[in-house]
Every structure is written in structure tokens, then in C-alpha cells.
Amino acid sequence: MIEVKDLVVVRGRRTVLDGFSCSVPTGSVTGLLGPSGSGKTTLMRAVVGVQKVKGGTVTVLGSAAGSAELRKKIGYLTQAPSIYADLTVRENARYFAALYGLEAAHADQVVRDVGLGDAARQLVADLSGGQRSRASLACALVGKPEVLVLDEPTVGQDPVLRDELWGQFRAAAAAGTTVLVSSHVMDEANRCDRLLLIRQGALIADDTPAAVKAAAGTDDLDAAFLRLIRDRGEDDAALATKEAGE
Template sequence: MPPTPAAAVAVTDLVVDRGKKPVLKNVSTAIAAGSVTGLLGPSGSGKTTFIRAVVGTQQVKSGTVEVLGHPAGSKPLRRRVAYVTQDASIYRDLSVKANVAYFAALYGKNRHEAMHAVERVGMGDHADRLAGNLSGGQKTRTSLACALVIEPEVLVLDEPTVGLDPVIREELWDQFRELARQGATLLVSSHVMDEADRCDRLLLLREGRFIADDTPADLRASTGTDNLEAAFLHLIRSLEGVN
């Protein structure tokens, strides 16, 4: 494997148990800076656990996770890494604007920058509504705005596009690409294969192990299929054939 000098996230031999159940069984990867990496896999495969290990909120059994050269979750990273959880982590009894302004203020950003982030996720018309009264997709977008406003160097998103209108999903992916072009590193989990093509690199997670860590094009080529859903299936079948 060629060395990756500019790895923004380096995971080595990561093992995580939740309770007695092993969730991540010795996974390693390196995520290049300024790229969009898709973390794909079925529900229950360990995607959220992997993501929580990267942002440093998951207790790990062994192995190391380094982000921007620091241990995951360490103090210097708390200004540079943003995390958007799967269920929108926002305050239901605050307005959209107040939610984003709060997270903005934690990073010394002003209300104007907060409002700009609200506009970017297409929530400008709903800025004064209470978050608790929003639809699921609107909550997700508000949660996303709370992360975008801090202009993170590493943005970690857990299933950010679930239940979103296709037009908005498209717009968000354009924004993710634009952020990466500007140098940010994005790790996006999804269980929808049609989003995989928007990523520079894919991590396919199944039952706590990476079964692929490749670019979408190489993945298609190596499995001899032209769509990623089929490529994923091919990989699983060939692994099970070996076992």
C-alpha cells in the first residue's frame, strides 16, 4: 500500500466492544485530507461506533485513532472537528436560528455567520421556528448547520441524508464536495449505495470489519460490476465463499 502522507484520520488496529459484544474487530484505515470518504454498510455493521471512535466519544478496547495528528477527541481537536450525529442533536425548545447561534458562539462565531449557515442548508425560511416542530429532514439540516458554522477541518457525518428530499440531498452532496475542495476532510456514513459514487473513497463495513477500502472506480473494476450495490454483494459472496 502506498504511504499516505497527508492522512487526516489514521485508524490502526481498532477494536471496540460494546458490552460483551465485539462491534469493531481490528479495523485500520487512513483517510486522506481534503477528501470525501463514504462509510457504507448495513445497519448494525458498526458504522456509528466507528464514527464515534473518530470523534472520540467511544470507549475503545485497543488500537489507536489519530485525527490531524492528535489522539481522537483530544482537546486541540475540539475546535477543528465537527460531528453530526445520526439523530439530530439539537435543542427542540430553541429556534433553528438559536440552535445554530449557540454552537456558533461556542467557537467565537457571530450571529451573522450562524444565519449564513442556516441559509446554506436551505433553512432560511424556517429560521425562527422551534426545532421541536420541524420535520425529520429539517431537523437533520439544522443539526448540519450547527456543524457547518464552525468551519471544521474534519467533518464527520452519521447518515446525514436520511429522509431528505432528493433536491436537498443533491445540494448537500454538492456542498460536501465543495468543502473537500477547500481542503476539509469529510467522513460520511450511509446505507444508501447511490451516494457512494459521490465519494472519493469508500469504506465498506460489514460485521465489524472493512471488506473494502478503495475508490468507487477501482471497486467496480476489481469486482467486475458496474454498480456499487452489485460490487458490495460480490465482495460479501466471495468472502463467504472463502470461509
Template structure:
């Protein structure tokens, strides 16, 4: 059994003429909460879709537990929670989960397990349209947990929630991780970095740092995760500018080629 949950090798993803992710190499171990952090548009969702196997890849590879992302052996090993709560408003919480269990071929008895694990006992018979935003997110999380997947890919699960609801969700994530499940959780809220075991910081389709919360603060000498991330961006910008200047310095000047009569060709 491979010790890594996710491996990407020279992963490249393009949309039209735009390169969204360029030759990315990545290795993530099992059994941790991995925070995928970065501003909106940095490529977080694209990378997560590639890990789940629903993103067209231009070149390179992505594997999960040693299998190609999206392949049949991973069907019940990977759970995916999208940014928007994917539930039916006219069904109760329990009915929603029972439906998703049937679709996935999961025993109906698993519904009660995920209701318990996501603290939805009091809302189990409530219609989805009457739920708060945090409760609806927990139903989507419960649906992703059906079948006891070994990897949960959660795309900005706390977006739009107040600090109390975000804290409640992160407490659930920690309990899930303590059971041995690997979580890949994206966010653009930098203070959530301290709740993770490992961090991937993304910018403009590239991973600019792989670290831990403690190393992030120590190496940048910052007082907060947000300040640390800004310092890393500043360092990355300076590095890119330096590379651009070197490339310009080594590029030969354009030649003014003229024809025999002195006219430009």
C-alpha cells in the first residue's frame, strides 16, 4: 500500500489558450488535514477536480492511493464536496442522504452513521430548504462521507459561514481525520491555515509553498497566517521579477534586417 494519498507529476491543465496549472509536482501523505490555500482564481478548484478525476488534464499525471485519479478502483475511496451544497430542497436531510446512498450503492444503514458524525441528528427530518447555510454544508459533507471514503476533497466548505459555524465544521473535520481519513480542504480564508496539519499555498496556478502551520509562521516571522501568506507572495513576486529580468538580459536585441535597396524585409 502506497504511503501517499495524492501524487501529481508535471500536471498541466489548460483552458483554451490559458494555462491554469503548469507542470505541477506534488506529493501528499495519508492521514492528515491538508489545507489548500490561496486567493480566488489561484487554481485550487481546478487542482481538486483533477484529484477527483473530473477535470480534463492536458498533460502529466495525477494518482490517488497509487491509482489514476478518477479510475474505477477509487469509486468508493474518494468523497467530493463541491463549493455549492448539492442537496434537494424538497427532501429531508435523511431522505437526501438515503437517495445519495442508493446512487452510490452504499447500504442504507450508512445514512445514520454519517448523520451522527456530522451532528445532524436534530435536523435529520427537516426539509433541506429550511436549513441554515452551515447545516446545508454539513448535509453535503455527510453525503461525501457515505461509504467511508479514505480521502475527502472539500472545496471551500466554509465559504460564507460566520466564525462560529466555521469552527463547528472544522471540529468535525478534525474528528474525521482522527479516524484516519485524509482531507484536502481548500479555502481563501488564511486564518484556517492554523487548523490544518499541512499547507499548500497556491498562486496563479502554482504551488508556491508546501509547509506546516508552525513552519509557516516561523519561517516568515509573521504574527498571523494572513501576514505570512502575504510575505510569501511578496517573495514569490520578487523571484518571478528576477527571473523575467534575467531572461530579458540574455535575449538578443532584435535585428534591423534590410534588403539590398535599404528597405526593411
């Protein structure tokens, strides 16, 4: 369970999140969607406890985000692959496993699970972009986390691998893991239990994919999101006009 209450994050001169609240239920896959620059990554960084926050609270599994006891239970995948390019895939996975006190054999298994069994002995620097992000994903999965925070985990993957990876996220959730995943691929959003749609640091939808589609009056999630975002945009514009008139 992740609970975000009245979160305020200011980066530079910009208020990225301004009184943001949401919750992510345990044992489910929650999709975080929104245009680029809407605050998805900032929210995820706040959940894993590396984001400086100005106000509000983020509670993960009952503890304040970033607290020491949570660090054993969280797996975090950053948007750009964050692994050591001058180590092999296997060495990377084994190092991250060791940080959680887990065996090398377990790390090797996770490397196979993300489809890199054949590339395990290759240096990360020599991998393709898609392989590199899977290696990075392996390092997020390797700690057997109870909370998995994944920032765009399937970018640059082919459809077959994407399907396999989503199978893994669903399996993790079925085993009780709380999965928060950002994406901008709508067929992936359909595979989430819940969706959070953010626009300019504000939550504009928090529901199941079916309910989001119903609310927008369309069967197509892509169209639903465009409609929700545009409706909001018109509201903002109307408000601005009204304010200007007063």
C-alpha cells in the first residue's frame, strides 16, 4: 500500500506536484499515465524516497517513504538504465542481489527471467538499448521487493518481450507485490488494475481502465485520455478567461 497525501514538490522554480494525493493498493498493478513533464517521475522518486519534498506525506507499507526499513522492500527502476556499463549483466545483477543479502544463483535466475540468459556474460556497454533496459529491470526485480516502482520499464522492447515482462509484473502482483508502473503505451494501460492519470502535477483520473473508458464515453483508452486531458484543458482555459474578465 502506498499513500500519498498533499504532496508538494518544487524543482527549481517550478512546482511539479502541488498538493497531490493518491493511493496505490497492495497486490495490484497501478499504471501511472500522463504527458511528459506531468510529474510522473517526480512522484515515483518521492515514493522511493530520493526526492526532496516541500510538504505532505508519502507512506509506503505503513512507513514514511525513504525510511531505512523500507529500503529492503523496494525495487526501483529509473527511466534511463542505471546499471554499471563496465560490468557484465550477471555481475550487475549479482551485486544488486548482494545488497539485499541474496545469493548469486538467484541473481542468475532473474537475469534469465528478463530474457538475458544468453547475454549474461556480456558487458552492459556492449548491449543493445532494449537489452540494457532489461538488465536494469533485472536489478530492480532481484531484491524480491514488496513494492516495485518502475519508470517506463518497457520502452524500446519488442511486442513479444513486452508481453512477457507484463506477465511478470502481473505475476508479482498476484504474489502480493505492489506494482506502480509508468507508461505511455495505452495497450499496456489496459493491463493495469488501476490507472492514475496526471496532468501538470494534478490527478485527473483514478479508476479502473474500464471505468476511465466509461467516464469518457469511448471504448478506446487512447481516445479516453485525450478527451479527459482536453476537457481539463478547456476548463483551465475557461477559468483563465473568467479570471481575466474579473
